[in-house]
Amino acid sequence: MTLDGAAEGRSGSLQGRLARLGFADAALAVRLLSDPGLVGLGTDAVVDLSLAADPDLALATLSRIAETGDPAARALVAELDEDEESRRRVLTVLGASVALGDHLVRHPGDWTVLRAHDEGAPDFAPVDVVRSELLRAVGADPRATPPVASGSGTEVLSALRVAYRRRLLAIAAADLADGAAFVEVSAALADLADGTLEAALAIARSEHPDASDLVRIAVLALGKCGGHELNYISDVDVVYVVEPRDGVDETEAIRAGTRLAQSLMRACNAPTPEGSIWEVDPNLRPEGKSGALVRTLASYDGYYRRWASTWEFQALLKARPAAGDLDLGAAFVDLVTPFVWSAADRPNFVEDVQAMRRRVEENVPAKDADRQLKLGSGGLRDVEFSVQLLQLVHGRSDVMLHSSTTMTALESLATWGYVGREDASNLAQSYAFLRTLEHRIQLHRLRRTHVVPDSDVALRHIARSMGMRTDPVAELNDAWKKHRREVRRLHEKLFYRPLLNAVARLDAGEARLTHEAARQRLEALGYVDPAGALRNLEALTSGVTRRAAIQRTLLPVMLGWFAGAPNPDAGLLAFRRMSDSLGSTPWYLRLLRDESLAAQRLATILASSRYASDLLMRAPEGVTMLADDDELVPRTREALDAEALAAARRYEDPEVAVAAVRALRRRELFRTAVAELLGLAQVDDAGVALSAIAGATITGALEIAERAVTAERGSALPTRFLVVAMGRFGGGELGFASDADVLFVHDPLPGADDRDAHEAALAVAAELRRLLMIPTPDPALEVDASLRPEGRNGPLVRTIASYASYYEKWSSAWEAQALLRAEPVAGDDALGREFVAIIDPLRYPExxxxxxxxxxxxxxxxxxxxxxxxxxxxxxxxxxxxxxxxxxxxxxxxxxxxxxxxxxxxxxxxxxxxxxxxxxxxxxxxxxxxxxxxxxxxxxxxxxxxxxxxxxxxxxxxxxxxxxxxxxxxxxxxxxxxxxxxxxxxxxxxxxxxxxxxxxxxx
The missing domain is CATH 1.20.120.330 (Nucleotidyltransferases  domain 2)
Known part of the structure; x- marks a missing residue:
């Protein structure tokens, strides 16, 4: 055996190299590679071994296969040196699954399903091919109707298990070595389950040869199998439906069907020398474990009409024919489909589903809670319950959501606007990660588990099987925690979305918003002009765009919200205008869909207030405030001043600069109006807020006016300038319709010419008033100086000395009374304090x-x-x-x-x-x-x-x-x-x- 092209003379050196390649027990690896059956393995095979999730496991299993001496085992070892792609697939599977390795030790010949398939060939066999393969394994003719196995003993059951695992090997290779997506792997596992159920039913028929003459039977898959998203090892949830054949008594047919169903389950569950396959679980049937194992269509119909709980309809969402009489199975699906898609009409439907999810989570054992992949917080059930709840609520009126597969349904929810694209993408990525992790955990020993191991050794093997190589354990833990957090965040956002409750409270006709349903609902809700409202609805919802789809989701609910406000017709019209303006803006409809509080508040505002609606039409981005109460709290005067001054200083052109200041005022007026309309502010708070807004607006405008006058003069202003608020403005009690009553005060700088100073101050006051009255889409602020000494006949601007002189000589009782509400509001602070010192003796006379x-x-x-x-x-x-x-x-x-x-x-x-x-x-x-x-x-x-x-x-x-x-x-x-x-x-x-x-x- 060589690793570098030269003879390796010392086992110690080889051992070191194997350790560096990632073998945990390099000494054992040296011995195994020296075994006669493996001695011919070349360098490439050893390197590929090191790339397996668990190199030691892959080598040990390969050694056990070689030790069998079976010709197929020798062919396998030879292939490992000759075909790189086949070698990679074999070793990847052997390094990831003890259970599948054990199968190959018992049945070395099955390694051929791991061979590299021809380029362009499908990764997974079609379902009819799988079904035929498993039927032939139990001696049944796939072309016969119905197929019946050649026997029912242990030998036949073992043959079924061997055929099942042979096909499982091929699926695992596509998954582990070829990088097949988990959705494809899960669908292939579901197809394999269908074939297995069919073969098990054939065995049941061989045990009860007269039963097929008495009864038609269909096996309906539910749960993950029904959704074509099965795990490697999982209970297969089923229900059985039977119908007596012509002339057969129903009671006798039910007994025959029960015998077949019981035998089918034994064929899958029973232990044999080849183990068992998986548990067939019929407990989702009516009345659960205490209910009849099989029922007729009529019996199911009666039960679902009268007695079924909400969770049963949720389970039926994934029902599909899997084995047996597929026509009868299709009839069952046709029967239950209307029940499924009307489940959300039931009282408290959304609350019931939410409560059921909470109960599931509460029942997770405390010792497993932090590592529970399926049922715990941020686990698979969070995704599945979220998607199913959205489907059941919105699917009443949208057949595009009628998919039993989680990922397909999630894609449809995003495509048709019920879930944001980014949220759906993030949820799909996290779900794919969690399902892949689940598959890797289960594949190791083909055991049904959803608990992430806490052993670093086990985590390392799992992480490596998922392509994590640098620091596998840390990478896996980090990724798992990240996806878990994201799933929980999105689950709480989608699953507890208030809009779901509102949509669910509508009957199906209202939720569909058909022309006739819409017209009738508009009349019932009290719209004054139903025909006009209907035209607005049609304009908002017509077409196949994503925008129209989201509107079709929102509007059935919003119609009721509009109708709960004083002027629903005006509200709907304003909503149409706003949507025409903003409908293509990505955040707008996403906000209304995802933050239903914002949608409800928007409906209330548009149908209640012409004033707030006009403000919003000028700057629709203000709708973002509606999702958060904190956004509707009036801002402090200090914060408003800082923003107004920043806006004023951002632009050189006075009219552009004041437009920014007035836009700030418009936004804050809207904030205050909304707080009033929604009952979030007291009357005194509104007056203070409106006065602060006016003060900040004048502060910003004064900055611009002084700069403009300075630029026009070509020199600095020769005077200090002050604006004093009067009346309700000075009292912090402005209303939404109030003008800003003010006095203008100035004080010439030392050495300045009094006439020049007066002209400069007069120019500043005039420019300030002009800027705030320029016709623009934003509301004007009228600055009224009529409360000045001598009223409209007196000078617009006076020096502080002039005010002092006037008040000392000429002030009347009403002027002292007016000064009770005088408050410096903008300009020179020191001048403001001086002005207050002058007027205090007048308004608070000794x-x-x-x-x-x-x-x-x-x-x-x-x-x-x-x-x-x-x-x-x-x-x-x-x-x-x-x-x-x-x-x-x-x-x-x-x-x-x-x-x-x-x-x-x-x-x-x-x-x-x-x-x-x-x-x-x-x-x-x-x-x-x-x-x-x-x-x-x-x-x-x-x-x-x-x-x-x-x-x-x-x-x-x-x-x-x-x-x-x-x-x-x-x-x-x-x-x-x-x-x-x-x-x-x-x-x-x-x-x-x-x-x-x-x-x-x-x-």
């Missing part, structure tokens, strides 16, 4: 305001109520100026603050409700009165915002139009049909507040 100022404020308030309320408006329903409305509450808080703000620090706030709380704490207002006022203020604010959200345009009136009132009340959380309760609540709450106003403000 000793409070005098009685004449109080009378003046009361007269002004009364005049506003009399003169500014729109003609014909119901004073009880005007949210701003009406009785108990915003103005009533705010003026109460402001009067108390003017009177006591200097002495009570808690009153020194620009916000209304905190000021009321401060008044209560100081004993200036009864707690009950403050509660009535705060409730009215919040109610009026909510109604005002809801009107804007629903209609997309501002109004200060509580709507009285039936449809508008219904929409606003539903947005505010009132149940459909109870819009009158909103009017009742509004009148009651504001009436109580008005009573407080009359006692506290006008007393």
């Amino acid at each position: 000793g409070g305001i005098g009685e004449s100022d109080v009378r003046e404020i009361r007269r002004l308030k009364a005049r506003m109520e009399a003169e500014r309320l729109p003609r014909g408006a119901d004073p009880g329903l005007h949210t701003k100026l009406g009785r108990g409305g915003l103005s009533d509450v705010e003026w109460v808080a402001q009067l108390i603050t003017l009177q006591h703000g200097h002495a009570v620090p808690a009153l020194r706030t620009t916000r209304t409700v905190p000021a009321l709380d401060g008044a209560v704490a100081a004993g200036l207002l009864e707690a009950e009165d403050a509660e009535h006022l705060a409730s009215a203020w919040r109610m009026a604010t909510r109604v005002r915002d809801a009107v804007m959200l629903v209609k997309g345009r501002a109004s200060d009136m509580v709507p009285t139009d039936t449809r508008d009132l219904a929409a606003v009340s539903q947005v505010l959380g009132y149940p459909p049909g109870e819009s009158g309760a909103l009017l009742d609540d509004y009148r009651r709450i504001t009436r109580r507040a008005r009573g407080v106003v009359e006692r506290v403000f006008y007393a």
Whole structure:
């Protein structure tokens, strides 16, 4: 024996080389290679031995075969030196499977099935060839109907096992040596099982020669065999269906069928000198172990109609004729198919399947849980249950999903849009890895196991059989953990997807969304214009594109979600427009399909709010926020300022830069609107968020305006500039329809010319307002400076010295009142602090305001109520100026603050409700009165915002139009049909507040 072309003189040197080639027991290998039967093996054969998963096992088994002295064994050894491809296939199988090696020791002649086949020849024999081969092995004529074995004794059973393992050798060679995909290997194993069942049935008929005259019998494969995805060693799940032949009593036929079924199982299960094959498991039959072993079609029909559990229909998904009377088997499949694809109509179907998966996982023994390949977390069952659940829910309306094979079904789910392509690809890769690992574990000793060994020696052999060579154990453990994590992640994403529950709750006709079903459902759901809605549906779902397929999955559910909102017709139309805009964008429909919370929220928003829909139409990518509650939390002013300034500084062109700032505002307005519509924010939070958005927008626009004016002047600005928020803006209480009331303040730099500084400041203010009002798809922000000294007649911009002088000499009570909500919002921080120092003595005067100022404020308030309320408006329903409305509450808080703000620090706030709380704490207002006022203020604010959200345009009136009132009340959380309760609540709450106003403000 030589390894390098020269005689190897010393066994020690040979032993070292064998050790380096990967033999664990090199000394034994030297002895075996010196045996007479193997002494002729050349260098190439020894090198190929070293490439086997377990070189020592391959050599030891080869030695045992040679020791038999059988001529076939000698032919095998000779072939190993002569044919490289045959040698590779033989040694690969011998190094991976003890059980198949043992078979070759007993039957050396079977090695010929491992020979390299001709190029272009199929890797696996066709099922009819396999069936004929196994029937002939038991002495049955494959052409006879029905085939009957020549005997039934141990010799015949052993012959079946020998033929079975001979064919198994060929499958293993294609798997291990030729790299056949596991789906092909599993299908070949299922074909081999079919042939085995047919041969076993032929043996059963030989044991009961009269039975075939009494009964037709079909063997239906279920489980992995039924799905053409069988393991190397696995129970073969079956059910038996029988029909009496003409003139035969049904009871007698069932007894005959039972005898045949029992004999068939013994033919496969019984121990013989050649071992057994696998267990035939009939426990998926009706009533399980306690049920009848065989049934007629009528009996199955009665059981499945009345008594079957959800899991039984899931099992029947994989039913197919495997042996016996195939026409009868096909009739059984035709019988059960409608039951399978209507199973999801059962109450709590999805929850039942999910609960069953959890029970399976909980019953995994703790000692095996971390290494359980099949039933544990991230195991094969996670994939299979996920795919089957998706099939059963969506397959009611889509026959393209009616496959019994996991990988085929997964591909169909991806092709037709029910699962994302990337998710399906990752799941398929992980499933292929786990199934291949399962095959390698089972193949070693042909034992039914799904537990990954914990021995490094065993893991090394398995890893090498899977092509891992550098650090096999580490590579295998890493890959297994990675795929296990990925399977679990995708299982939890797909298996517990809320959209499944929603689709399952639809009846099959609704889920199919046929033209007639859609029309009827639209009418039943209350769409005002069913014909128009149907046209939108047809536009969304027509065609064979992936986009249309996903829409057909989403829309049956979304129709109900639209209908649960105030304006389903508008919601569906908006969804069509958005889908036309984004339908070809990969993430859009994927998000709605995979994150059904996002789809449900989108439907609610589109059918509830013209305002939010318009914002979303301008930038549909905002839909990504809907999948996560955290994305709907208002952002802080600091974060918004930082982003606005970054956007402003990113572009030189002022209009391009401000477009980026306004896009930021639009996105944040949408975020806040959605939080309001979905009930995720309180009314006070919305006001703060909207004020922060406006402040950040002005901050960004001011940066751009100052830069533009500087560029136009050709020199730095000669003044510091400040924007002061006023009114609801300064109070952090903006609504969705509010303008931004402001004052513009500047302070010339030392040495600057006052006129030049004023012109520069005026240019900045004008440019800021212009930039924020440029017509663009994003909503404009009107910056209103009407609250400045002297109102619209006064200068737009004043120096801080001018403000100080004016307030000292000319300020009236209403201006002091207006300054209660003044808050620096953008510009020079130091200037802002200086401005506050000037106005604080005015708005929080020592000793409070005098009685004449109080009378003046009361007269002004009364005049506003009399003169500014729109003609014909119901004073009880005007949210701003009406009785108990915003103005009533705010003026109460402001009067108390003017009177006591200097002495009570808690009153020194620009916000209304905190000021009321401060008044209560100081004993200036009864707690009950403050509660009535705060409730009215919040109610009026909510109604005002809801009107804007629903209609997309501002109004200060509580709507009285039936449809508008219904929409606003539903947005505010009132149940459909109870819009009158909103009017009742509004009148009651504001009436109580008005009573407080009359006692506290006008007393």
